[in-house]
Amino acid sequence: MERKRVFLLRRRTSSMQAPSSRSVHLSEWQKNYFAITSGICTSGQKADAYRAQILRIQYAWANAEISQLGAAVLFKKYAEKYSAVIDSDNVETGLNNYAESILTLARSQQTDSDRWQSGLSINNVFKMSNVQEMMQAGQKARESLLAPADVSVLIHKEAAVLDPPKFSVCGGSGDRGPLTDLAHNTNGTQDIPEGTPSMCPLNARPPALTNTSKTCPTSLTPSGEFATAKFHAIPLFGSVKKENNSSPTANIGLNKSLPNQSCLPSGCENPWAQKAFYGSGIIDALSTPIVNKAFSKTEDNGQREESSLPAFKTAKEQLWIDQQKKNPQPQRVSGSSYGGVKKSLGASRSRGIFGKFVPPVPKQDGGEQLGGIQCKPSGTGPAEPAHIADERLKNLEPKMIELIMNEIMDHGPPVNWDDIAGIEFAKATIKEIVVWPMMRPDIFTGLRGPPKGILLFGPPGTGKTLIGKCIASQSGATFFSISASSLTSKWVGEGEKMVRALFAVARCQQPAVIFIDEIDSLLSQRADGEHESSRRIKTEFLVQLDGAATCSEDRILVVGATNRPQEIDEAARRRLVKRLYIPLPEASARRQMVTKLMSRERCCLSEEEVSLVVRQSDGFSGADVTQLCREASLGPIRSLQAADIATVTPDQVRPIAFIDFENAFRTVRPSVSPKDLELYENWNRTFGCGR
Ligand SMILES: Nc1ncnc2c1ncn2[C@@H]1O[C@H](COP(=O)(O)OP(=O)(O)OP(=O)(O)O)[C@@H](O)[C@H]1O
Ligand SMILES: [Mg+2]
Numbered sequence: 001m002e003r004k005r006v007f008l009l010r011r012r013t014s015s016m017q018a019p020s021s022r023s024v025h026l027s028e029w030q031k032n033y034f035a036i037t038s039g040i041c042t043s044g045q046k047a048d049a050y051r052a053q054i055l056r057i058q059y060a061w062a063n064a065e066i067s068q069l070g071a072a073v074l075f076k077k078y079a080e081k082y083s084a085v086i087d088s089d090n091v092e093t094g095l096n097n098y099a100e101s102i103l104t105l106a107r108s109q110q111t112d113s114d115r116w117q118s119g120l121s122i123n124n125v126f127k128m129s130n131v132q133e134m135m136q137a138g139q140k141a142r143e144s145l146l147a148p149a150d151v152s153v154l155i156h157k158e159a160a161v162l163d164p165p166k167f168s169v170c171g172g173s174g175d176r177g178p179l180t181d182l183a184h185n186t187n188g189t190q191d192i193p194e195g196t197p198s199m200c201p202l203n204a205r206p207p208a209l210t211n212t213s214k215t216c217p218t219s220l221t222p223s224g225e226f227a228t229a230k231f232h233a234i235p236l237f238g239s240v241k242k243e244n245n246s247s248p249t250a251n252i253g254l255n256k257s258l259p260n261q262s263c264l265p266s267g268c269e270n271p272w273a274q275k276a277f278y279g280s281g282i283i284d285a286l287s288t289p290i291v292n293k294a295f296s297k298t299e300d301n302g303q304r305e306e307s308s309l310p311a312f313k314t315a316k317e318q319l320w321i322d323q324q325k326k327n328p329q330p331q332r333v334s335g336s337s338y339g340g341v342k343k344s345l346g347a348s349r350s351r352g353i354f355g356k357f358v359p360p361v362p363k364q365d366g367g368e369q370l371g372g373i374q375c376k377p378s379g380t381g382p383a384e385p386a387h388i389a390d391e392r393l394k395n396l397e398p399k400m401i402e403l404i405m406n407e408i409m410d411h412g413p414p415v416n417w418d419d420i421a422g423i424e425f426a427k428a429t430i431k432e433i434v435v436w437p438m439m440r441p442d443i444f445t446g447l448r449g450p451p452k453g454i455l456l457f458g459p460p461g462t463g464k465t466l467i468g469k470c471i472a473s474q475s476g477a478t479f480f481s482i483s484a485s486s487l488t489s490k491w492v493g494e495g496e497k498m499v500r501a502l503f504a505v506a507r508c509q510q511p512a513v514i515f516i517d518e519i520d521s522l523l524s525q526r527a528d529g530e531h532e533s534s535r536r537i538k539t540e541f542l543v544q545l546d547g548a549a550t551c552s553e554d555r556i557l558v559v560g561a562t563n564r565p566q567e568i569d570e571a572a573r574r575r576l577v578k579r580l581y582i583p584l585p586e587a588s589a590r591r592q593m594v595t596k597l598m599s600r601e602r603c604c605l606s607e608e609e610v611s612l613v614v615r616q617s618d619g620f621s622g623a624d625v626t627q628l629c630r631e632a633s634l635g636p637i638r639s640l641q642a643a644d645i646a647t648v649t650p651d652q653v654r655p656i657a658f659i660d661f662e663n664a665f666r667t668v669r670p671s672v673s674p675k676d677l678e679l680y681e682n683w684n685r686t687f688g689c690g691r
Contacts, residue, residue: 029056036081043085043095050082400494400501404480415470420463421596421622422589425690426456426580430467433578434475434557438511441555451577453545453558455519457565457688458582459672459680461623464561467582468515471559478509484522487537495533496540503544503556511555519560523572538569545575565683573687581684584672585622590614593622597629602655609658616661619670619677628661628668635660 032049035041041049054075061071088094126132417427433454437444444450456464472479480502487495506512516522523538545558560576562568573579585593591614598605605613617625636654637645684690 028052032056043088043093047082047085047095050078050085053078054082397497397501400497401505404482404498404502404505414473415466417470417474420466420470421592422585423463423467423582426467426582429578429580429689430454430471434471434477434513434559438475438477438555450555450557452556453560453576454578454580455565455568455573455576456559456561456580456582457680457683458563459584459621459676460563461621461671462582462584463622464563464582465517466622468517468559468561471513471515475511475513477511477513477555477557478506479513479515480506481515481517484516484518484520487522495537499537499540499544503547506556507554511557513557513559515559515561517561519572520562520564520567523560523569524567538572542571542575545572565687566679577689579684579687579689581680581688581690583680583684584619584677585625587614587618589622590617590620590625593625594629597626598656601633602653604655604657605661606658609661612658613661616665619672619674620668621670621672624668624671628664631664631668632656632660635663 032052035049036046036053057066057071057074057078060066061068061075066074085093086095126135417431420427433450437448437450456467458464468481471477472481482502487498502514506514522534522541524534558576565579568576591610594605594610594613594617598610613628617628620628633656636656639654640648
């Protein structure tokens with residue numbers, strides 16, 4: 001029956017299909033049929049053959065090669081046979097046993113969704129041979145590093161070794177990690193050759209953190225902790241087992257053992273170690289890069305295991321490391337060494353009566369000494385200016401603070417009171433108001449307390465700015481010198497912020513003197529057409545000026561200087577309680593100036609001639625007198641032949657003579673008109689505090 005149907009199928013197919021296609025299908029059909037009936041194929045092959053037959057039947061019916069009835073009969077028959085093989089769990093004739101065994105296999109496995117539990121525990125991991133081997137190697141390395149003979153080699157190598165990140169293969173028993181390497185080398189410092197493939201970050205070596213060979217002493221501490229020197233470079237990636245000393249500084253490397261050393265191997269030090277470095281505690285934990293240590297609680301015994309995992313580094317830490325790389329010199333940030341200040345008034349000056357420069361950074365002890373409030377010692381690292389840390393500055397823009405720090409008085413030479421000729425009353429008053437209160441804050445209390453502001457006013461070139469510089473040199477206070485015009489023009493729109501920041505910084509740096517030159521442009525009378533921003537600056541300044549005195553302990557003195565006192569706002573005038581007239585120099589002052597200036601030159605002026613010059617220079621300002629002397633000093637040069645200028649020796653230049661002054665008087669005129677002078681004197685009579 002079956003053969004008959006196949007024959008019929010073959011016959012119909014052969015009549016309907018192209019010969020080649022038909023013959024292909026036929027041969028396929030026959031092949032499958034004999035495979036099924038031969039009894040020699042496996043159940044799987046049988047199933048495949050039946051499935052192929054079913055497909056052929058469908059194909060033949062779809063192409064009208066067989067009738068629908070014939071197709072249905074054949075389809076039913078082969079489908080049953082196919083199912084019989086697929087569904088049967090008979091090992092010999094069916095396939096369902098495969099599914100069974102696969103399911104059995106699958107059931108015994110964890111699926112991905114199941115929570116994976118490692119068979120490793122903190123205890124059994126140490127029993128593993130690889131781990132044992134590594135630990136032993138590490139122990140050997142430590143022992144070898146303890147040998148004093150190796151120490152210098154070690155330090156030297158350390159600097160050289162750590163430059164590029166180097167990696168070692170890890171894992172297999174034959175592999176050696178860095179600890180193993182140390183153990184295998186005689187001095188314990190040989191490196192894995194570069195280019196060795198990195199397989200595991202555990203053994204990766206960190207980049208150079210500092211050039212310890214330059215700055216670190218090579219002595220060995222009695223505790224032997226120096227032996228960890230090699231390992232301190234590892235923590236970023238390496239794994240270091242906690243030392244037995246149970247100290248939190250187990251991984252500090254060189255730092256702890258060398259408290260006096262100036263270098264700071266970065267990335268490995270910790271707050272305790274830094275405290276040891278800087279006993280003053282200037283740099284606190286905040287400023288210290290966090291030690292790359294991770295404390296993890298183990299599952300087994302709950303003990304805290306210290307490990308140095310590949311640690312996350314904050315930008316601050318990275319900055320610290322970068323800075324250390326760039327500048328391996330000691331970076332002690334203290335109140336007296338704020339390196340970020342470009343202009344540091346008198347950093348190299350002799351400091352007059354105090355002999356001490358008070359920098360514009362928080363003082364550690366100076367504030368107390370000079371009667372000011374001791375500013376909070378700022379715990380900042382080198383990457384962060386010390387002043388930023390102060391609470392009072394937290395709302396200010398760092399940029400502003402930086403600007404203010406850079407706006408500190410100019411680099412000029414120190415100015416002594418003797419350098420200022422005349423103006424005796426003003427000088428005496430300033431000493432009384434500024435210098436003495438800072439020297440003896442205990443006496444200058446209550447009503448004797450210093451004023452919050454003084455105003456120096458007078459014609460141009462009379463020494464007001466000079467007095468400001470002298471205060472800076474002599475007072476021992478932190479001195480801020482800001483030109484009012486720069487507040488109004490340089491930082492357009494930000495002037496009031498600058499004023500606020502200026503006072504905030506000054507408050508942190510007490511005692512402080514804020515010298516504002518050309519204060520009239522800051523505190524000019526309010527006018528209708530006044531620009532909004534300058535009005536805001538003025539308001540802010542007045543607020544701050546008041547605020548400066550709200551705390552009785554605040555020692556901030558504002559010294560304003562102007563040659564247009566009449567333009568100063570009455571509200572500001574009230575706050576600048578001491579208004580000192582700095583007049584044109586008197587005859588004695590002019591004599592003093594001429595004598596002093598001429599004493600530095602070759603000059604042959606007699607006393608009478610000097611007196612003549614003094615008399616003739618009546619109405620000259622200090623600046624005019626200086627200009628007169630300069631002009632006169634050029635007289636001897638002018639008397640030379642132009643051709644001689646190139647060859648003449650300094651000795652051959654004749655001394656300055658009275659004739660030169662006479663010539664100079666022809667070109668140098670007083671810069672202050674009598675009319676202007678009258679205005680100043682009137683204002684002084686009205687508002688001045690002089691006699
Ligand atoms: N009393 C003085 N003693 C010595 N030198 C003086 C004196 N007054 C002025 N000078 C000289 O004049 C120069 C200018 O002085 P200074 O800049 O202090 O004047 P000022 O009063 O601030 O002028 P302005 O009001 O224009 O700012 C000084 O550098 C100094 O050489
Ligand atoms: Mg001036």
